[in-house]
Amino acid sequence: MSLRPQKIEFDVVWGCLRQTVDKVLKLNRVERDDWNSSFTDVYTICVAFPEPLADRLYAETKLFLENHVKVQLEEFNCYRTENNDGENGQMMLHKYYSAWKNYSQGLEYLNYLYQYLNQQHIKKQKVSEAEILYGNGTTPLAISQEQMEIGELGLDIWRLFMIQNLGDILVKQILQGIERDRLENNLTSKDIETIHGVINSFVSVQDYKKKGSLHLYETLFEEKLLEASGSYFMSQASKLLQSCSVSQYMQEVIRVLDEENVRAHKFVHMNSVKKLKKECEDRMISDHKAFLYSECKEMVSNDKRDDLRNLYILLKPLQDGLKELIQILLEQIKNEGAESIMNLKGENVHIQFVENMLQVHQKYENLISETFKNDPLFLSALDKACASVINSKLSDGKTTCRSAELVAKYCDNLLKKSKSTESEIESKLSKSITIFKYIEDKDVYQKFYSRMLAKRLIHDQSINMELEEVMINKLKQACGYEFTNKLHRMYTDIGISVDLNNKFNQHLKNLNDELNINLSIKVLQAGAWPLGPQTNISFAVPQEFEQPIRKFESFYNSSFSGRKLTWLHHLCAGELKVSLAKKSYLITMQTYQMAMLLLFENCDSMSCKEVREMLQLSHDNFQKHLQSLIDSKILNLDTEKIEDASIISVNLEFSNKRTKFKITASLQKESPQQEVEQTITQVDEDRKLYLQAAIVRIMKSRKVLKHNALIQEILSQSKVCFAPSIPMIKKCIESLIDKQYIERTANSSDEYSYVA
Amino acid sequence: MKIKVKSWTSVAWWKWIANDENCGICRMAFENCCPDCSFAGDDCPLVWGHCSHVFHMHCICKWLNSQLNQQLCPMCRQTWRFNDR
Numbered sequence: 001m002s003l004r005p006q007k008i009e010f011d012v013v014w015g016c017l018r019q020t021v022d023k024v025l026k027l028n029r030v031e032r033d034d035w036n037s038s039f040t041d042v043y044t045i046c047v048a049f050p051e052p053l054a055d056r057l058y059a060e061t062k063l064f065l066e067n068h069v070k071v072q073l074e075e076f077n078c079y080r081t082e083n084n085d086g087e088n089g090q091m092m093l094h095k096y097y098s099a100w101k102n103y104s105q106g107l108e109y110l111n112y113l114y115q116y117l118n119q120q121h122i123k124k125q126k127v128s129e130a131e132i133l134y135g136n137g138t139t140p141l142a143i144s145q146e147q148m149e150i151g152e153l154g155l156d157i158w159r160l161f162m163i164q165n166l167g168d169i170l171v172k173q174i175l176q177g178i179e180r181d182r183l184e185n186n187l188t189s190k191d192i193e194t195i196h197g198v199i200n201s202f203v204s205v206q207d208y209k210k211k212g213s214l215h216l217y218e219t220l221f222e223e224k225l226l227e228a229s230g231s232y233f234m235s236q237a238s239k240l241l242q243s244c245s246v247s248q249y250m251q252e253v254i255r256v257l258d259e260e261n262v263r264a265h266k267f268v269h270m271n272s273v274k275k276l277k278k279e280c281e282d283r284m285i286s287d288h289k290a291f292l293y294s295e296c297k298e299m300v301s302n303d304k305r306d307d308l309r310n311l312y313i314l315l316k317p318l319q320d321g322l323k324e325l326i327q328i329l330l331e332q333i334k335n336e337g338a339e340s341i342m343n344l345k346g347e348n349v350h351i352q353f354v355e356n357m358l359q360v361h362q363k364y365e366n367l368i369s370e371t372f373k374n375d376p377l378f379l380s381a382l383d384k385a386c387a388s389v390i391n392s393k394l395s396d397g398k399t400t401c402r403s404a405e406l407v408a409k410y411c412d413n414l415l416k417k418s419k420s421t422e423s424e425i426e427s428k429l430s431k432s433i434t435i436f437k438y439i440e441d442k443d444v445y446q447k448f449y450s451r452m453l454a455k456r457l458i459h460d461q462s463i464n465m466e467l468e469e470v471m472i473n474k475l476k477q478a479c480g481y482e483f484t485n486k487l488h489r490m491y492t493d494i495g496i497s498v499d500l501n502n503k504f505n506q507h508l509k510n511l512n513d514e515l516n517i518n519l520s521i522k523v524l525q526a527g528a529w530p531l532g533p534q535t536n537i538s539f540a541v542p543q544e545f546e547q548p549i550r551k552f553e554s555f556y557n558s559s560f561s562g563r564k565l566t567w568l569h570h571l572c573a574g575e576l577k578v579s580l581a582k583k584s585y586l587i588t589m590q591t592y593q594m595a596m597l598l599l600f601e602n603c604d605s606m607s608c609k610e611v612r613e614m615l616q617l618s619h620d621n622f623q624k625h626l627q628s629l630i631d632s633k634i635l636n637l638d639t640e641k642i643e644d645a646s647i648i649s650v651n652l653e654f655s656n657k658r659t660k661f662k663i664t665a666s667l668q669k670e671s672p673q674q675e676v677e678q679t680i681t682q683v684d685e686d687r688k689l690y691l692q693a694a695i696v697r698i699m700k701s702r703k704v705l706k707h708n709a710l711i712q713e714i715l716s717q718s719k720v721c722f723a724p725s726i727p728m729i730k731k732c733i734e735s736l737i738d739k740q741y742i743e744r745t746a747n748s749s750d751e752y753s754y755v756a
Numbered sequence: 757m758k759i760k761v762k763s764w765t766s767v768a769w770w771k772w773i774a775n776d777e778n779c780g781i782c783r784m785a786f787e788n789c790c791p792d793c794s795f796a797g798d799d800c801p802l803v804w805g806h807c808s809h810v811f812h813m814h815c816i817c818k819w820l821n822s823q824l825n826q827q828l829c830p831m832c833r834q835t836w837r838f839n840d841r
Contacts, residue, residue, distance in 0.1 A: 458767055481794065489795065496798075518763035525797050526769040527787030544761050556770075561840075562802055562810075563770040574764035580757050594761070601759045650757050 005049040014060055017041040021061070024113065025068055025106040035113075043116050054121040058147055061114070065154050069161045072099055076166055089173040090191065096162075096170060097194045100201045103158060111151030118149040152208045159205045159216065167220050170198055174221070175228045178267060182232060182259075196267050203269055214271060222272050226279050229260075233283035241288065246295045250310035253284045277317075285314050285321075293324055300332045309371040322377060329364075330381040336360050337389035350409035358431050361386055383438070390438045404441045405676060407432055408448035415468060416461050425463075429471050433478055440723040442479060443686060447679050449475075450487055450530045457494050458522060458571050465494070479720055489528035497522040500556075507555050517574075519548045523556070523565070531568065539569050540616040542595045570621075580634070580654045587634075588662040592617065592625045597634070605649035608642055632663045691724055691732040699742050699754040707750040772802050774810040780831050781815035790814045805829050806837040 020038040023030045046054045079092045111118065148156060163170075177195045181187045187195075202217040233256075240252050260280050264273040285292070292311060299307045315321035340356035361382070368378045390403045410432055414425050439445055456462045468491055476484040501520055508514065524531075541549065553565055572591040577584055589597075595615055599606065612622045623642050629635045634654055639646040691714065698713050699705060705713075711729060718724050733752070736742050745751040772786045779802075782790050789800035790812035803813045809831045811819075820827050820836060829836045 460765075485794070489797065517761045520763070520765045522765070522767045524767065524769040525787070526771045527785070527796060529769065531769070545764065545766075548764070549766075560770075562773050562804060564773045565768045565770050568767045568769060571767040572765060575762040577760040577762050578757065579759075584758075586762065591764075591766075594764075597757075598759055598761075600757055604757075 003043075003047075005047045005052075006044065007050070008044055008048050008053075010045065010048070010053050010056060013041050013045055014057065017045075018060075018064065020113070021064060021110060022068075024109050025065075025103070027102055027106050038113055039116070042114055046117055046121055052121075054117060055147075057117060058121075061150060062153060062157070065157050066161070069103075069157050072103070073161050073165060075099075076162075079166075079169060089176060090194075093170070093173050093177065093194050093198055094190075096166065097197045097201075100158075100162075101197065103154075104201075104204065107151055107154040110154065111149065114150040118151075122147050122149055149208075155205045155208065163202065163205065163216070163220070167202075171221050171224055174198060175224060178225075178263070179228070179232065181263060192266060199268060214269070217269060222268075222275070225268065225272065226275060229276060230279050230283055233280050234287075237284045237288060241291065246292060247304075247307045247310070249288075250292070250307065250314055254310060254313060256280065256284065281314075281317055286318055289315075289318075289321075296325060296328050297332075300328055303367070305367065305371050308367075312372050312375075316375075322375075326377055326381045329378065330385045333360065333364050333382060333385035334389055337386060338392065341389070348413075350406040350413065353403070353406040354410040354432055354435055357386070357390065357435055360389075361434060386435075387438045387440070390435065391440045401441070403435075404439050404444035405448050405679075407436050407439065408445050408452060411449065411471060412452040412456070415463060415471065416456060417463065422464060422467065425467060426470060429467070429474060433474050436475075437478055441683075442483070442720070443690075443722045444680070444683050446483060446487075446721075447530070447683050447686075450490070451675075451679065453487060453490060454529050454531065457490060459573070465491075483721070486528045486530075489525055493524050493528065494522065497524075500559075503559070504552060504555050508551070513551070515548050515551070517544065517548060519552070521552055524568075526566075531571075537570060537621070538616045538618060539592070539595075539621075540614065541567075541569070542598050544598060545591075578634070580650070581652060583655065584659070585656060586660040589628075590625065590663075592621060593629055593663060596625060596629060600635070600648075600650050604652070605647055607644070608646045608648060609644040611648060612644075628663055687722060687724060687728065688732055688735075690718065690721065691729060692736055694718060695729075695732060695736055696741050696754075699752060702754070704745060704751060704753045706748075707752070710752060772810070774802065775808060776810065779812045779815055780809065781811050781819055784812070786810070786812075804839040806839050807832050807834045 017038050020030055020034050023034075042057070045057045046052055076092065076096070079088070147153075174195055177187065177191060181192075199217075199221060202221055203214065206213045206216050236256065237253075240249050244252060257277070257280060260276060261273070264276045268276065292314065295307075296311065298304075299311065311325060312322070315325060337357060337360045340360050341353050344352045344356075346352075364382050364385075368374060368382060372378045391401055411429060414420075414428055414432075420428070436442075436445060453468070456468075462468050472484050472487045472491055475487065500523060504521070549567065556563070556565060569591045573588060574591065574594050575586060575588050576594055576597065578587055578597070579585075592615070596611060599611060599614060608622075608626070611626070612619075615622070617625075626635070626637075626642060626648070630637050633651055633656075636649050636651045637646055638649070694714050694717050695710070698710060698717070710733070711726065714724065714729055733742070737744065737752075740755055742752045743755055745753050774786050776786075778785050779790065784790060786802060787796060789796040792814055793800040801813050802810050803816060804810050805816075807829050809829050811830075816830075816836070819830055827836045828834065
């Protein structure tokens with residue numbers, strides 16, 4: 001065999017080739033020799049001398065394929081006229097499917113046989129991929145006249161004759177098949193394969209196209225599928241609606257959705273799966289949203305988790321579908337939360353407040369994780385609801401919100417005298433942080449907490465120093481180090497003081513010195529403790545204490561230079577052994593009371609004036625502490641009221657069953673309510689300073705800023721600590737303008753600039 | 757009446773002995789730390805000069821390190837000498 005171009009008789013060569021082509025298409029057996037010589041035939045025709053006859057071969061092959069398909073088509077003629085429901089229709093589908101299977105198979109071989117023609121003759125004329133994709137001016141005419149590879153040509157002919165003519169009938173049959181699957185669910189696996197195969201033929205027949213290969217599938221089949229499915233879903237929905245409750249309806253819809261998903265994967269092209277799902281959701285969920293929502297409130301308030309879970313599954317895919325559900329949940333949490341902390345009364349309001357609120361929080365957190373898959377939208381609704389409940393003003397008409405105070409008190413209570421075990425306390429503290437995080441006025445909490453911490457530390461009321469540290473660290477985690485800085489310093493001061501006492505005792509031992517009393521001293525850093533500026537309380541220290549104080553001061557000054565100690569006698573306490581009426585008592589009391597009693601060691605009576613002048617106590621302090629001693633019946637007073645001329649005398653007939661007891665200052669100078677108000681005003685002052693500092697900081701870096709931008713910046717900076725009110729910010733801006741830190745710019749009324 | 761003091765728990769606070777409220781270099785209050793520190797007190801101590809001026813130790817050291825020739829007190833321009841007391 002020669003590869004050289006030679007003169008040939010086209011009809012003879014084509015005659016031979018044609019037989020092979022025929023066999024190939026019918027999937028009959030082809031002898032190896034025939035197959036090989038056919039390759040040569042294609043080649044010789046394409047390179048024929050004097051003129052290549054490729055175009056003629058192409059035309060003849062095209063004609064042959066057309067005829068072949070036309071013959072096939074005729075076999076379907078009977079179906080085109082008759083009514084072909086049920087069995088008959090199925091038959092047609094099977095027949096088409098097997099015809100298509102054979103044809104596409106044969107075509108594949110044929111394409112191989114014509115490879116030379118495809119490669120050498122047709123590829124050369126083909127528009128390049130890039131040109132198709134970017135549509136480089138090629139007119140549709142040019143494309144239609146263009147020659148195609150034989151395989152593609154065959155597919156196109158199939159489309160033109162078979163699908164064009166039978167398409168609508170096929171689609172109708174397919175849809176009937178699918179409907180039967182939906183209603184009766186009795187398709188055999190062969191039926192399923194056929195339907196899938198037929199549908200797939202709509203795709204395969206244009207698969208070779210680079211662009212719009214799904215066009216035929218979409219217009220011929222998909223549109224009708226969606227339409228038919230839509231009306232099926234609609235009728236299904238209305239049927240269900242007549243007989244079902246909301247909860248049953250949701251179960252049914254979920255079942256339908258699942259089935260449809262399986263069905264879609266069974267029959268249709270990937271592209272349609274989503275569209276079909278959407279159609280189903282539209283018809284069965286969106287269209288009946290009002291129905292689904294009709295019992296939503298009740299589901300939430302009765303905690304019907306299964307229903308809620310189903311509702312979530314159904315509404316999640318819809319755009320904004322969950323909005324209403326979230327809103328309903330939010331309202332429910334708000335109401336339940338507000339109810340749980342309303343009308344709290346009695347001694348332990350703080351405990352009830354925190355624990356009730358926690359209960360609500362926990363309940364809904366649990367609900368969200370169990371039924372709503374911890375959806376962030378729901379979690380943020382929970383946060384929003386809790387924050388709004390916790391920061392809302394209590395209904396008793398007071399203007400301030402007490403949450404911060406109550407939570408602080410709750411912690412104080414835990415750390416002071418709870419009988420629970422250490423791990424219990426710790427877990428309760430952790431939970432209190434959950435509530436704490438919702439508080440807007442974190443600075444108020446901080447004030448209260450630090451006052452309570454100070455009291456616990458100074459009066460040795462903490463049940464466990466480790467727990468104190470744990471709690472401070474928890475707060476630090478929640479709000480940052482700035483927030484707990486002072487708390488931490490207070491905590492370390494106590495540790496340092498313990499060391500200091502040990503060193504002092506060692507120091508005394510080294511000097512062979514001894515104190516006549518058992519002394520323990522706490523040394524605090526002035527700036528860190530919320531003790532107020534009470535430095536100048538006048539008091540003449542009794543001589544019993546003078547010596548220890550002097551010794552400690554000299555020890556302290558030798559250890560630390562440049563520090564000045566101030567004694568806070570109103571915070572000190574001690575234990576006295578008092579022998580009275582032949583019995584002795586151990587009495588714990590405050591320093592001022594000790595000093596007063598010590599005066600009576602050697603004399604039995606004295607006038608009030610004398611006592612006060614000796615001790616140099618202020619009027620208030622004197623009255624308060626004297627009264628407590630009188631109340632405890634150790635001292636007697638000869639008048640009803642404490643007056644300068646009144647005579648105080650020792651009660652020589654004093655007797656008490658208990659030999660060990662404690663005297664507390666009876667008249668609390670500050671009632672708790674006053675203390676609270678004082679704390680609030682202090683917080684207000686601190687806030688003003690904080691805001692002013694923030695404004696100056698911002699303006700220093702920005703130089704010029706609009707009013708609104710400045711407000712925004714301030715709000716975002718102060719968010720960690722508290723939520724400042726706009727009037728307060730405005731006041732701060734005014735006062736900074738007065739102090740000439742910033743000024744209004746000349747050309748605009750709502751713009752400020754920094755004054756360097 | 758016979759009385760014996762068994763024990764006494766006393767509380768005192770300390771402040772720096774300084775002729776000013778604030779550090780002349782960083783303008784922070786002495787009872788707070790310098791801008792580079794996070795804890796006041798022993799972690800951020802004060803130092804006294806012979807000229808009687810007081811600063812955060814960190815602040816004056818930074819100042820002295822930034823001076824090329826002479827070590828002067830930033831307040832009174834006298835030669836800075838630490839007063840160890």
